Amino acid sequence: MNVKVTTGEAPDEIAGDESVLLDTEIWARLGAAPSVEAFAVAWLDLQCRQMGGVRAATLLMAGPDGGQLSPVALRPADAVPSPTLVMTTERAASARRGIVRPAKDRSPAAFALPIVIDDALAGVVALELHPGRDVDANRVMRQLQWGAGWVEALVRRGHPGDRGQLVAILGLLSSAASEMKYKAAANSLAAELAHRLQCTRVSIGHVKRRTARTDAISNTATVKARSGLVQAISAAMDEAIEQQARIRIPSPEGTVTKHATSAHQALVAKGGSGAVLTVPLHVDADTTGAIVLERETPFPEADVALVEQLAALVAPSLEAKRLNDRWLMSKAAGSVGSGLRMVFGPRHMAWKLAAVAAACVVLVLVFATGQFRVSGDARLEGVVRRVVTSPMDGFIESAEVRPGDIVAAGQTLARLDDSELRLERVRWLSEKAQYDQGYRTAFVEGDLPEAQIIRAQIEGAEARLMLIDEQLARTEILAPFDGVVTSGDLTQSLGSPVGRGDVLFEVAPLDRYRVIVEVEEADIGFVEEGQESRIVLSAAPDRSFGFRVTKLTPVAEVKEGLNLFRVEGELLDLDEVMRPGMEGVAKIDIEDRRYAWIWTHRAIWWARMTLWKWWPNG
Numbered sequence: 001m002n003v004k005v006t007t008g009e010a011p012d013e014i015a016g017d018e019s020v021l022l023d024t025e026i027w028a029r030l031g032a033a034p035s036v037e038a039f040a041v042a043w044l045d046l047q048c049r050q051m052g053g054v055r056a057a058t059l060l061m062a063g064p065d066g067g068q069l070s071p072v073a074l075r076p077a078d079a080v081p082s083p084t085l086v087m088t089t090e091r092a093a094s095a096r097r098g099i100v101r102p103a104k105d106r107s108p109a110a111f112a113l114p115i116v117i118d119d120a121l122a123g124v125v126a127l128e129l130h131p132g133r134d135v136d137a138n139r140v141m142r143q144l145q146w147g148a149g150w151v152e153a154l155v156r157r158g159h160p161g162d163r164g165q166l167v168a169i170l171g172l173l174s175s176a177a178s179e180m181k182y183k184a185a186a187n188s189l190a191a192e193l194a195h196r197l198q199c200t201r202v203s204i205g206h207v208k209r210r211t212a213r214t215d216a217i218s219n220t221a222t223v224k225a226r227s228g229l230v231q232a233i234s235a236a237m238d239e240a241i242e243q244q245a246r247i248r249i250p251s252p253e254g255t256v257t258k259h260a261t262s263a264h265q266a267l268v269a270k271g272g273s274g275a276v277l278t279v280p281l282h283v284d285a286d287t288t289g290a291i292v293l294e295r296e297t298p299f300p301e302a303d304v305a306l307v308e309q310l311a312a313l314v315a316p317s318l319e320a321k322r323l324n325d326r327w328l329m330s331k332a333a334g335s336v337g338s339g340l341r342m343v344f345g346p347r348h349m350a351w352k353l354a355a356v357a358a359a360c361v362v363l364v365l366v367f368a369t370g371q372f373r374v375s376g377d378a379r380l381e382g383v384v385r386r387v388v389t390s391p392m393d394g395f396i397e398s399a400e401v402r403p404g405d406i407v408a409a410g411q412t413l414a415r416l417d418d419s420e421l422r423l424e425r426v427r428w429l430s431e432k433a434q435y436d437q438g439y440r441t442a443f444v445e446g447d448l449p450e451a452q453i454i455r456a457q458i459e460g461a462e463a464r465l466m467l468i469d470e471q472l473a474r475t476e477i478l479a480p481f482d483g484v485v486t487s488g489d490l491t492q493s494l495g496s497p498v499g500r501g502d503v504l505f506e507v508a509p510l511d512r513y514r515v516i517v518e519v520e521e522a523d524i525g526f527v528e529e530g531q532e533s534r535i536v537l538s539a540a541p542d543r544s545f546g547f548r549v550t551k552l553t554p555v556a557e558v559k560e561g562l563n564l565f566r567v568e569g570e571l572l573d574l575d576e577v578m579r580p581g582m583e584g585v586a587k588i589d590i591e592d593r594r595y596a597w598i599w600t601h602r603a604i605w606w607a608r609m610t611l612w613k614w615w616p617n618g
Helices: 024-031 036-051 083-095 137-157 163-177 182-196 228-243 262-271 301-324 328-344 349-367 419-445 448-474 595-614
Strands: 054-061 070-075 099-101 110-117 120-129 201-208 211-217 247-249 275-283 286-295 369-382 386-389 394-399 412-416 476-478 483-487 503-508 513-520 532-537 540-559 562-571 583-594
Touching: 036 054, 036 070, 036 120, 036 137, 054 083, 083 099, 083 110, 083 120, 099 137, 110 137, 120 137, 137 301, 182 201, 182 211, 182 286, 182 301, 201 228, 201 301, 211 228, 211 286, 228 247, 228 262, 228 275, 228 286, 247 262, 262 275, 262 286, 275 301, 286 301, 328 349, 349 583, 349 595, 369 483, 369 562, 369 595, 412 503, 419 448, 513 532, 513 540, 513 583, 583 595
Parallel strands: none
Antiparallel strands: 054 070, 054 120, 099 110, 110 120, 201 211, 201 286, 247 275, 275 286, 369 513, 369 583, 386 503, 394 412, 412 476, 483 503, 513 562, 532 540, 532 583, 540 562
């Protein structure tokens, strides 16, 4: 089910087409209702018919003393409210705002609207739809809000005792409800009201910028705002709206009006009618317009009561249609105006506090300054990194350390297989012994030339033995200084051959580090040598360590689609937790800037670059 969900207050406009279905039988029951309960049942039936696809609906009303809510109407009469409908009703009553619960899985969509009169909860109307039915949630909530005006009028004024008067009100409401556009609805209502009350002229207008504007005049196709008659009608509307009261002239016999009536007297003189009645239109606490009725004979109390009841019921519908007919820019301006009225007008303390907080935030952003920092991914490297290579050809016999191990100067890192060297040493020792024996024999026999030859062979054997001893000593690979092994894991390569000069290990010192920061190209222009900075390592996120920028590499590297420049820094704070290769985040202190600039400069630069890229005459 696709539901456009609008939480909070009921929306101001009705989205999409609005179809009002008027059923003769329901209207007859509504007009002939003998009690409040019968009226509530007929009213609830009317709401269900107009929306369509309603699975269950209920109307709860508070008692005369404002006590606990109790159901006065349930449709169908034998329906059992689902947990979803009960929960939605309870939320609307407690929050005092419209609630929309969208369909989930097999749970149907539910809607609830509280009826609040003079800041008191008078009732709640709630309904749920059949599963799988598509509906516009805005339209449903607006229909409930419009219909709730009838219940509000019923509560304020009590149940009308004159059924004929109620039928007349319902007929007038139907004439306005059958039109989708505001002007058409106002014209229809004005014409019907003029016919029923035998008026020479009925005018309907709305308030714009605290001034009434006449929108519809009975039996008049076009309303000319500059004509003297229309201006007189608008002035009469303003007079009633400013005094927040209905104005009737002439006053009933034996009474003196306490309201100013100069504009109404001018309308009588201008329009030629003997009597004028003006009733303001109210939606909640706002005055949205007025109805002006003119005729030859004075208005009796019954007609005045009918018009007042009609105004209370029709005002929400007319205002909703008018708001919906506005242009998009007018709707946006209206929303801004509503927000400003909530901030600067009476009541709405929460909105005022939120506005003050927002203003404080804006002031801080615009005027307060903070440290602008350039951040980037960073890692630690040793200042010196010594490579340990194989001194000769051979085979790996053992590995004593692995990457990450801390070593001391002279500590054994690995050993090469020396079995062949030891065999060769034994062979040369044997040959030297033979040469020594031959030398002694030649010397005893006095054969000096032979003795000299053998002596040379003995020296050659001794040199060979010295070389073998040196090679045997070098089969043990030693650490060049105190540090940590950063690379070289030979434990998985035991017995494998290595050549002379092959890299076996890399060792870095533990007392000197440098920080490598990868800075994006958009920020590299702010970075300079000598700037103080901080780095937080992933291995120690609760601490930061200082470093100073020492070098900027002018060549960028592409990494994950970003151009990154390498920035080097000298680490100032040492800690035992540090190891070469550790990663973290570095922030380079640039200068003090306004917070607004710090948080928005990236977006502004992106917008400039995008505009430059696509602007044809850039």
